[in-house]
Amino acid sequence: MANVYNFSAGPAVMPREVLEQVQKELLSYKNSGMSVMEISHRSSLFADIQKDAESNLRALMNIPDEYDVLFLQGGATLQFTMAPLNLAINKRKIGFVDTGHWSQRAIEEAQLIDGISVNKIASGEDSNYTKLPKIDDSLQENVDYIHVTLNNTIEGTAFRTVPNIKGQSIVGDMSSNILGQRYNVRDFGMIYAGAQKNIGPAGLTVVIIRHDLVEKAPELPAMLSYxxxxxxxxxxxTPPVFAIYCAGLVFEWLLTQGGVDAMEKRNREKAQLLYDYLDASTLFQSPVDVESRSLTNIPFVTGNAELDNQFIELANANNLVGLKGHRLVGGMRASLYNAFPMEGVKKLITVMEKFELEHKHKEVG
Structure with a gap:
């Protein structure tokens, strides 16, 4: 079997040890004679899976007792609607930090809800979203909450620290860097994240929400009510049983690896290695402002669409897959999630160096 390095933005690479455990337990979970995909979500077997998964997630993120943890379906995109319905209930107004495609999608969904208005409190539009917008520390908005996308998978930007918006409740979309970078949960009223990037297979969404916000929510249809x-x-x-099971295994794996702080250290080392090469290269470049760069999703370009496609072909031939950039921006994108190994970054750089050298020879010739 070929040793493939998967740079996909999601569904993304999972720890090999986790996949091997899934394979081992697939036909009979804990000698039950049933696969995890067959056990009842009302059974004690699944109750233990869910309990352990929540307990380990709380340990990894230092989630305080006053926060509830939910394992839901519908992807992070459903939270674009659920959060406004549950939380925008007093002033009926939401503040958004506009950092690109996914924050814009969140804005669009909120605008569809009758009686709720949105306000962009900051935007990276002037830089074509290659730089994070500056947020005034003294900002005081008459809103129910402020929505921030912590890591932008398409644009390749990320907030290294939570924006200091004093006196405001922050809702954070942490889909692509949850568990890969340390944040203080108490800085947020709510955090949500789709699983298919840093947690496990698609089909699960994690929501972490302060309990007082849950209690204040209005009467809503059951599946939309926190x-x-x-x-x-x-x-x-029926919850996404298999996805929760896999997520639980990933949480256990992360604990054995040293937790979030250890993963952030590794992620910084992986990202820095690639950024150092890009900054020194005469062919490839990062389009993202240095201070705004993501540790997780690293877009890069040659400046020539034909050359970009040639490089992607070479990368695929060398078992470096998933590097094609998002359709909105083109170029290439390396997604370096927790489970992505340093060896894959080194091989990518080796192939990039080879391509760059061949390009130079063609120019000289």
């Missing part, structure tokens, strides 16, 4: 989902421990209906 209050009702908390009361039923995420099992109002």
């Amino acid at each position: 209050k009702k989902l908390v009361a039923k421990h995420s099992t109002l209906n």
